[in-house]
Amino acid sequence: MSIRKLNAREYLVNLVAVTALMPVYGRREHAARPALDAFALRRARDMAVLAGTRVPVYRERYAAAGVDPRAIASWEDFRRLPLMDKATIREGWPARSVAEGSNLDNCILSTSSGSSGMVMTIPHLGDRMWPYLISGQRMLRWATGDRYPFWYRQAYVYTSEYPLLRVPGFYPMTFIPTAADPERLLDQLEQLKPHLLHTYPTVLRDLIALAPERMAALRLRGCSVGSELSTQAERDSWAAVLGIRVCDEYSSEELGRIASQCPEGRYHLHEDVVFTETVDDDGQPTTGVGEVVGTEFHNRTMPFVRYRQGDLARIINEGCPCGRHTRLLVDLVGRRNDGFLLRDGRRLPAGFLLDVAYRAILGDPDLVTAYRFVQRDPDTAVFEVVPGTSWRESSASAVVASLTAELPSSLTVSVAEVAEIPRSAGGKRQTVVRAF
Ligand SMILES: [Zn+2]
Secondary structure, three states: OOOOOOOHHHHHHHHHHHHHHHHHHHHHOOOOHHHHHHHHHHHHHHHHHHHHHHOHHHHHHHHHHOOOHHHOOOHHHHOOOOOEOHHHHHHHOOOOOOOOOOOHHHEEEEEEOOOOOOOEEEEEEHHHOHHHHHHHHHHHHHHOOOOOOOOOOEEEEEOOOOOOOOEOOEOOEEEEEOOOOHHHHHHHHHHHOOOEEEEOHHHHHHHHHHOHHHHHHOOOOEEEEOOOOOOHHHHHHHHHHHOOOEEEEEEEOOOEEEEEEOOOOOEEEOOOOEEEEEEOOOOOEOOOOEEEEEEEOOOOOOOOOOEEEEEEEEEEOOOOOOOOOOOEEEEEEEEOOOOEEOOOOOEEOHHHHHHHHHHHHOOOOOOEEEEEEEEEEOOEEEEEEEEOOOOOOOHHHHHHHHHHHHOOOOOEEEEEEOOOOOOOOOOOOOOEEEOO
């Protein structure tokens, strides 16, 4: 993802919008269900009308299905809109998937391969970056236990910098590229003394494996991880080292911030930013685990309406001790196409494999400093480990025994000691890989 800077006018518009609307979005977190629903339905309908009238890929699909977004008066009506998929939007770029009359010169173009490997360019109006900034601040505020004063320093350890609204002394943030090795990264963090750390789970795993006492000595007030899958058990183990909760978030390039963990550790949907549904294999709404489908409320250049995100999760509507009434995302098990694929066609989701892998090394934080679970063919998988200080010759067989006990017997598992786990050019690292 490479992104241009905001120009002066865009900067000003975003600054005014963030200042004026941050309190509004903050209050809306605590709104009652009917108000949340009414707001989301109004916004979802607006985006559907825009897509259905000005974006050819949607207009044709809606016409073929005989639905008119302008007639939407309820969620039942909204759910009659056909689903949209990545391949169609990507093939339509730019003329057929961008709203007619848009001027791409006014946009910030973000290009992302995503985990599906399909490259897609997404334009965002430069003066409408504020919704992303507000939802980002919300995510970090939850990660600090609802206490995020504007003077907290944030260390943002990522592959690339986001278009930023930098106001000196106001939510100060320092970007540190992941390309640095963990030792250098830790040095930089010790110099910066951040209150807040936002990074990839694999980076945090490296840092804590390298020097848990130095990480604890940073005395972070908040820690947030995202972009890659991590398990609650592993985040809890990092939290024990850091002395604070480690919060996860769930977002995508297309839909923005879909959900993030509140101070109670539940994944609340950001229902005023994106309307999220789950559908079954036939594309029908489901209350069980289903594919995540989202409607984003702010990108009026390239709308995403009932867009198939490809991840599997379940949505429930029950209260949370934090007092927010937004629906909760549970059982987020990763992307439909991620994870292992067995010879009989069964799939083992990446989230499940991460849990199994974590349990195999649990109990000894010094056993391995990094790991990766790789399936090279339908019958075999290799658990790659970078041995830690307490790794012994017998450790491999103990890890194999633990993995084998939890995985289908048709899968043969072995352990391989490696010097390091490679990162992609962008600095991301996959912990579960299917290499065939
Ligand atoms: Zn909550």
